[in-house]
Amino acid sequence: MAAQHPPAAQLAATQTVWSGAPVASGSGTGFVFAVIGIVLGAALLLLVIGYFMASFGAGAVVISALVALLPLLGVLFAVRWIDRWEPEPRFALAFALLWGAGVAVAIALLVDLVVQIAFAIGGGEANAASEALSVAVQAPIVEEIAKGLGVLLLVWIARKSFDGPVDGLVYAAVVAAGFAFTENILYFGEALIEGGTADLGGTFVMRGIFSPFAHVMFTACTGIAIGFGVTRTRGAGILGYFAIGLVFAIGLHALWNGSLLVVTDFFGYYFLVQVPLFAFAIVLVVLLRRAEQRATRVRLQEYADAGWFADGEVQMLATSNGRRAARRWARTLPGEKSAAMKQLTADATRLALVRQRILSGRGGLETLGEERALLDAITRDRAAMLAPTGPAF
Structure with a gap:
């Protein structure tokens, strides 16, 4: 299809003029649902933070949240570099961040609670095997599906700006960054309560320095796959790309979680x-x-x-x-x-x-x-x- 030609007056006036994408404004139902998602994500994030406060105390949660901001800002800075060629609309990025930090975390916690209740009703007792199964199988599956759903929804919510694998990567990275932020508050809070600042420091080194991009790398598989999908198919066909991306995301996540249970030389x-x-x-x-x-x-x-x-x-x-x-x-x-x-x-x-x-x-x-x-x-x-x-x- 040939590019449209300008009117004659414009063609005659074309002069070299020396020679940030504009913030794409939302329109229609996609933008409305983005706002709904942002509000829902913020509400669930506050609910999760309240749950953490009930478990660790407000002081521990505030300290943990401030520490968790450091890897979050590092990841978002890297995402900004990736996204600088054609920046995504702010409303879509806000949806992605709060979906990861609020909705995806709430889904993971809820599923874990349901599994624990079902396990208790069935007469099972927690042991090393059940804990390993939860870490290496349940967590990767549930968390990657929960995060990936946010990226999938953005295909519709931000359909005018979701153009390919780079956009999918950016949205997936922001969702994952939000998820890791809230998850870090949990782990940092547990470390602070159980072992004081020494344990908090050790946990920060592991999660904030050695693996701040772990969740990003996992969920990026889903985002890139969906990004390729939007360039090749329309409608329900995108679900096939979503499923392919999830397979790799879950596999990498399971490899990471499982290795932490069996390797004796972590640094090696x-x-x-x-x-x-x-x-x-x-x-x-x-x-x-x-x-x-x-x-x-x-x-x-x-x-x-x-x-x-x-x-x-x-x-x-x-x-x-x-x-x-x-x-x-x-x-x-x-x-x-x-x-x-x-x-x-x-x-x-x-x-x-x-x-x-x-x-x-x-x-x-x-x-x-x-x-x-x-x-x-x-x-x-x-x-x-x-x-x-x-x-x-």
């Missing part, structure tokens, strides 16, 4: 198995980001060929070096022109992803309308950039 196992897995994950992230950048450049070049961009603008808008140079230059401009430069970059990136969706056969009339609106927005961005600066008074 960590550096021989987990470090290579983490290194592989980093390489995969870099490759996925480069693929997203290549797709942006190819799609924008099609619009440049149709007259929407001037020579050199694709290089500016679709490469890391070009964007860095454009940001430096934009900082020298008056405020409104600097903002227009940022908006042009954002709208062009979004346009490239929308065209990718159209070419893959996933775009209906709504997507075509989104393309038209972005082309009009780019025209306005350029006009704002080229507008004469008013006299200073």
Whole structure:
């Protein structure tokens, strides 16, 4: 499908203008359900925190929450780096964080409670075997399904911005970061109550330094699989990709949890198995980001060929070096022109992803309308950039 051509007046006026995605506003039922999910997640997080306070005391929970903020901020900083090419809408990220921190944790705790009650009713007694089964089998299955459901819901809630595996990775990482934050409060609180600050320090080293990205790595399997799914199928077909991702997520989670029960040399196992897995994950992230950048450049070049961009603008808008140079230059401009430069970059990136969706056969009339609106927005961005600066008074 050929890119739309601009009107003759726009084509004649296309000039190089030197050459953060805009916060996608929610619309329709998807945004409404995102708000409902955010409220539900926040309420369940407060309920879980209340449960922790009843178990450990308010002081221990406050200390544990402050300590748990450190790995959370580290993970979110890394996610921001991954997501900087085409940032996801804030409402979707808030949904992901609170789904992980509130809803997914509540599901895991509730299932664990039900299993314990059923076990007690059946006359069973807790022993090493049942504990191992809970850690190595129950926890990976329940937790990965609970977290993965949040990513799956975002396919619908954030359907205008869920464009591929990088987006799936970002959403999965934020869900996992939220889950790990609340789980860390639990483990840090237990350590503080049972062994004081010494045990808290040891637990922080294990969970906050050696494994802050463990949950992210597990759930990323589900997110990446769903991300590939949204580029290849529509409707119920996404469930197959969800299931494939869950298999890998549960497998990695079970490998991690199970190893902690059987290995005698944790550090040897960590550096021989987990470090290579983490290194592989980093390489995969870099490759996925480069693929997203290549797709942006190819799609924008099609619009440049149709007259929407001037020579050199694709290089500016679709490469890391070009964007860095454009940001430096934009900082020298008056405020409104600097903002227009940022908006042009954002709208062009979004346009490239929308065209990718159209070419893959996933775009209906709504997507075509989104393309038209972005082309009009780019025209306005350029006009704002080229507008004469008013006299200073």
